[in-house]
Amino acid sequence: MLVRFIRSDIGDEQDASFWFNSWIEFGPIISYFGHSGPRQLRIPLDAKVIQATSIGEWRLLAARSDQAQNLQIILTSMTSPQVSKGTDVFIWQNAARTYAPSFSSKATWEQQRAHVPIVFWHKLIWFKEAIPRCSFITWLVMLKRLPTEHRLRSWGLNVAGQCVLCSSGLETHDH
Ligand SMILES: [Zn+2]
Incomplete structure (x- = not known):
C-alpha cells in the first residue's frame, strides 16, 4: 500500500484526519487504537488533527491505556499544529528511508518489490x-x-x- 510511503508534514493540519492520515511516526492512529479509539480518546472519527488541540496546545485526556500513554508521549514531543505554520504538505519516503517532498515512482517501487538476484538472460x-x-x-x-x-x-x-x-x-x- 502506498500509504506506507506517504506522511503529512505537520503544518496547520486543517485537512489531515486525526485518525486516518499518517501524520505521526507509527502511521495512522486508527490502526494503533482500533475502533475503540474515538471513544477512548473522545476524539470523533471524522476529526481533523487541529481538533485535538486548543489554543495551540494538544488537548489530551488523562491516559487510561498503554496506547493512549504512548500517543501522549509522542504528541508532547511534537509541536502542535497551528494556523501560523501554513498548510500541510505531503512528504514521501525515499530510497534512503527518509522523507522528502518529492515523489519518486522508482524509489517507491524499489522499496516495495521483492528483491531477487539478476538472471544472466x-x-x-x-x-x-x-x-x-x-x-x-x-x-x-x-x-x-x-x-x-x-x-x-x-x-x-x-x-x-x-x-x-x-x-x-x-x-x-x-x-
Ligand atoms: Zn517438432
Whole structure:
C-alpha cells in the first residue's frame, strides 16, 4: 500500500484526519487504537488533527491505556499544529528511508518489490525495442512455463503430446 510511503508534514493540519492520515511516526492512529479509539480518546472519527488541540496546545485526556500513554508521549514531543505554520504538505519516503517532498515512482517501487538476484538472460527479454508479447513468451520459455503439449498432458488434458510442427517427437521445452 502506498500509504506506507506517504506522511503529512505537520503544518496547520486543517485537512489531515486525526485518525486516518499518517501524520505521526507509527502511521495512522486508527490502526494503533482500533475502533475503540474515538471513544477512548473522545476524539470523533471524522476529526481533523487541529481538533485535538486548543489554543495551540494538544488537548489530551488523562491516559487510561498503554496506547493512549504512548500517543501522549509522542504528541508532547511534537509541536502542535497551528494556523501560523501554513498548510500541510505531503512528504514521501525515499530510497534512503527518509522523507522528502518529492515523489519518486522508482524509489517507491524499489522499496516495495521483492528483491531477487539478476538472471544472466535478462537482456534477452527486456531491451529497448522489445515487443511486450514476445518478451512475455520468451520469459515463459526461460522459466520452462510454456503450455507445451507435454505439460498439458501432465495436467491431465487429453492432447496428443506430439509436436504440431514436425510430428516426430514429444512437444517439450527442449524439443
Ligand atoms: Zn517438432
